[in-house]
Amino acid sequence: MKVAVDGMGGDNSPRIVVEGSIQALKEFEDLQIIITGKQEEINKELSKYEYDKSKIIVVDATEVIDTNEHPVMAIRRKKDSSLVKALNLVKNNEADAIISAGSTGAFMAGSLFIVGRINGIDRPALAPIMPGKNGKFMVVDCGANVDCKPNNLVQFAHMGKIYFENVLGINNPSIGLVNIGEEEEKGNELTKATYKLLKNESINFIGNIEPRDVPLGNTDIVVCDGFVGNTILKMYEGVSSSIFDVLKSEIMSSTRTKIGGLLLKPVFKRFKTKFDYKEYGGAAFIGVKGICIKAHGSSDGKAFKNAIKQAIIFYDNKIIEKISDEIESLQ
Amino acid sequence: MKVAVDGMGGDNSPRIVVEGSIQALKEFEDLQIIITGKQEEINKELSKYEYDKSKIIVVDATEVIDTNEHPVMAIRRKKDSSLVKALNLVKNNEADAIISAGSTGAFMAGSLFIVGRINGIDRPALAPIMPGKNGKFMVVDCGANVDCKPNNLVQFAHMGKIYFENVLGINNPSIGLVNIGEEEEKGNELTKATYKLLKNESINFIGNIEPRDVPLGNTDIVVCDGFVGNTILKMYEGVSSSIFDVLKSEIMSSTRTKIGGLLLKPVFKRFKTKFDYKEYGGAAFIGVKGICIKAHGSSDGKAFKNAIKQAIIFYDNKIIEKISDEIESLQ
Numbered sequence: 001m002k003v004a005v006d007g008m009g010g011d012n013s014p015r016i017v018v019e020g021s022i023q024a025l026k027e028f029e030d031l032q033i034i035i036t037g038k039q040e041e042i043n044k045e046l047s048k049y050e051y052d053k054s055k056i057i058v059v060d061a062t063e064v065i066d067t068n069e070h071p072v073m074a075i076r077r078k079k080d081s082s083l084v085k086a087l088n089l090v091k092n093n094e095a096d097a098i099i100s101a102g103s104t105g106a107f108m109a110g111s112l113f114i115v116g117r118i119n120g121i122d123r124p125a126l127a128p129i130m131p132g133k134n135g136k137f138m139v140v141d142c143g144a145n146v147d148c149k150p151n152n153l154v155q156f157a158h159m160g161k162i163y164f165e166n167v168l169g170i171n172n173p174s175i176g177l178v179n180i181g182e183e184e185e186k187g188n189e190l191t192k193a194t195y196k197l198l199k200n201e202s203i204n205f206i207g208n209i210e211p212r213d214v215p216l217g218n219t220d221i222v223v224c225d226g227f228v229g230n231t232i233l234k235m236y237e238g239v240s241s242s243i244f245d246v247l248k249s250e251i252m253s254s255t256r257t258k259i260g261g262l263l264l265k266p267v268f269k270r271f272k273t274k275f276d277y278k279e280y281g282g283a284a285f286i287g288v289k290g291i292c293i294k295a296h297g298s299s300d301g302k303a304f305k306n307a308i309k310q311a312i313i314f315y316d317n318k319i320i321e322k323i324s325d326e327i328e329s330l331q
Numbered sequence: 332m333k334v335a336v337d338g339m340g341g342d343n344s345p346r347i348v349v350e351g352s353i354q355a356l357k358e359f360e361d362l363q364i365i366i367t368g369k370q371e372e373i374n375k376e377l378s379k380y381e382y383d384k385s386k387i388i389v390v391d392a393t394e395v396i397d398t399n400e401h402p403v404m405a406i407r408r409k410k411d412s413s414l415v416k417a418l419n420l421v422k423n424n425e426a427d428a429i430i431s432a433g434s435t436g437a438f439m440a441g442s443l444f445i446v447g448r449i450n451g452i453d454r455p456a457l458a459p460i461m462p463g464k465n466g467k468f469m470v471v472d473c474g475a476n477v478d479c480k481p482n483n484l485v486q487f488a489h490m491g492k493i494y495f496e497n498v499l500g501i502n503n504p505s506i507g508l509v510n511i512g513e514e515e516e517k518g519n520e521l522t523k524a525t526y527k528l529l530k531n532e533s534i535n536f537i538g539n540i541e542p543r544d545v546p547l548g549n550t551d552i553v554v555c556d557g558f559v560g561n562t563i564l565k566m567y568e569g570v571s572s573s574i575f576d577v578l579k580s581e582i583m584s585s586t587r588t589k590i591g592g593l594l595l596k597p598v599f600k601r602f603k604t605k606f607d608y609k610e611y612g613g614a615a616f617i618g619v620k621g622i623c624i625k626a627h628g629s630s631d632g633k634a635f636k637n638a639i640k641q642a643i644i645f646y647d648n649k650i651i652e653k654i655s656d657e658i659e660s661l662q
Contacts, residue, residue, distance in 0.1 A: 070516075105512075132573070133573040133576060133577055143511055146511065146518060146519035147519045147520050178562070180474055180477065180557075180558055180561040180562065180565070185401075187477060187558070188477035188478045188556075188558045189478050191558075210565055211561070211562045211565035211566045211569060212565035212566070212568050212569035213569060214566065214569060215566070215569045215570050215573040216569070216573060225519075226511075227511055227518070227519045227522075227559065228558070228559065228562055230511040230542070231509070231511065231542045231559055231562050231563065231566070232562065232566055234511070234541055234542035234543035235542045235543070235545065235546070235562070235563055235566035235567065235570065236566065236570055237543050238542060238543035238544060238545060238546045238547070239546050239566065239567055239570040239571060239574075240570060240574060242463070242464040242546040242547060243570075243571060243574055245464060246464055246602060246605065247598065247602065250598040250601055250602060251595065251598055253598075254597075256594055256597070257594060257595055257597065257598050259591075259594055260590075260591045260592070260593070260594025260595035260598070261591070261595065262591070263587050263588060263590055263591025263594065264582065264588055264591035264592065264595065266585075266587070266588065267578065267581040267582055267584075267588050267591070270581055271577060271578065271581060274577065
């Protein structure tokens with residue numbers, strides 16, 4: 001399998017991209033990696049490692065797309081960017097997947113315009129896996145589609161199901177509709193109409209799920225429009241980091257509490273492992289005709305390696321073909 | 332001032348309602364309280380306290396509205412419920428305010444239909460004050476209006492401003508629009524159109540605020556539709572309680588960590604105080620022609636007393652008149 005990686009995306013590129021790629025090569029046989037980006041910088045990073053030179057190709061790209069740029073404009077104008085070049089490799093079948101830790105907006109816009117949608121899918125969706133109290137869960141959509149129609153959410157549910165079954169090996173995953181009340185008649189126009197559709201689909205639809213219960217992780221897949229999904233994702237980050245910031249500064253406030261903090265080190269460490277997004281790789285952009293994985297902007301080498309791993313599982317399980325078949329069978 | 336309290340609303344009524352009312356009577360002079368609900372039960376609770384009998388009146392109501400009932404139906408059918416009776420006291424100017432810890436939906440529906448909107452306000456909004464890392468903040472709307480138009484959000488901003496200035500004494504509070512990106516052009520149709528309106532209003536509009544930054548509490552008032560606001564509120568609760576549940580069970584997992592937990596007791600206690608919603612009373616339902624305060628369903632006596640205090644500040648500062656004047660000046 002050939003994987004294209006955007007060498008310049010993310011907070012610490014190309015360093016962590018190269019680090020993650022090298023780790024992936026060691027872990028997975030039959031893997032070839034094409035790194036796009038500033039050749040000189042990438043080669044400098046590569047020179048730090050011992051590896052089979054035939055397994056990494058560097059494709060020069062002089063431009064870099066910044067996270068602050070207008071996604072669509074950036075994709076259109078920066079033809080020689082590391083991201084656009086990597087996407088074109090997928091489009092032209094020179095690579096089987098792309099991974100980028102760069103601008104989420106540009107990544108989604110590029111995947112959509114360059115790689116293209118699967119026939120029958122109206123709106124591809126960004127679908128990260130998140131750690132919950134009792135297990136992991138997936139949020140579809142997390143920001144690709146801020147204004148949705150009920151049928152979009154139905155497609156999100158089906159795509160999420162195929163992804164969950166094949167990548168995570170969980171059969172017939174439970175699917176909930178994010179809503180501000182449990183009863184069918186609760187919610188806004190979108191959720192009320194979506195509920196009526198979802199309950200007639202051949203999926204394990206468990207009804208509405210309130211945002212309060214999302215972090216429990218009892219429901220495998222939660223479906224919502226991208227505005228709400230992004231709100232969930234960012235509130236999750238924001239509340240956790242606020243809590244830990246306050247706890248940290250409180251712990252440092254006296255000797256007694258400092259000692260308490262030391263004793264609780266293993267607790268905080270286990271906590272961190274349990275809620276470590278890095279274990280889950282990146283967020284799949286599902287519904288496009290290629291394997292497009294968005295790694296977290298602040299990924300380290302391990303997180304980036306896991307995003308590559310995710311692409312390999314995606315590829316081995318022929319998820320795109322399966323989504324395509326499922327959507328066809330619905331029509 | 333006369334305050335009507337719904338004696339049967341909330342998880343522990345009428346016990347905590349009576350407890351909070353008695354506390355309020357001790358703290359505030361010139362206060363009279365009318366408790367609606369099952370006379371016998373309420374009198375039994377009252378008999379536990381020593382208080383000036385002339386200051387509490389019990390108005391019998393035989394019905395109770397449950398949190399699972401359809402809000403509008405319940406309000407229409409249960410004319411003899413503690414909630415409807417308390418709302419009618421406000422409508423008929425027999426009370427200056429109402430506080431209820433019961434069904435949020437029924438409370439909002441009842442406030443809207445029985446008490447009525449302020450002239451010029453299209454949509455009253457539920458506006459709780461929440462504890463943030465660096466200070467408190469208000470979310471308008473938190474669930475009253477799940478489908479909004481841009482102009483509704485503009486009114487939320489103005490109402491929030493008046494509330495914040497008068498109840499919390501913070502002049503010219505900062506106002507942010509909840510959005511999934513910082514730039515003006517980000518977001519869905521609603522937020523893009525709302526941004527254009529808000530930037531031309533005579534308020535301290537600081538632009539978009541991402542959900543990740545909401546829990547910091549750096550922005551005094553965050554404005555959004557009720558679906559998003561409710562998602563924020565419930566994610567806040569859900570993420571915090573998930574984190575503390577996991578921490579708690581991890582702390583109990585070994586002797587070392589149990590000792591650490593003991594040493595950190597003051598930390599967790601200060602944390603709890605800092606993030607204690609009970610300090611902030613209830614959520615005001617702003618935009619109706621009466622003072623309508625929704626106390627948390629799981630309020631204790633202190634929280635209920637603080638909700639009464641909030642109604643007193645609301646009354647003393649003539650907030651309804653001020654909202655009315657502000658809305659008139661905008662037209």
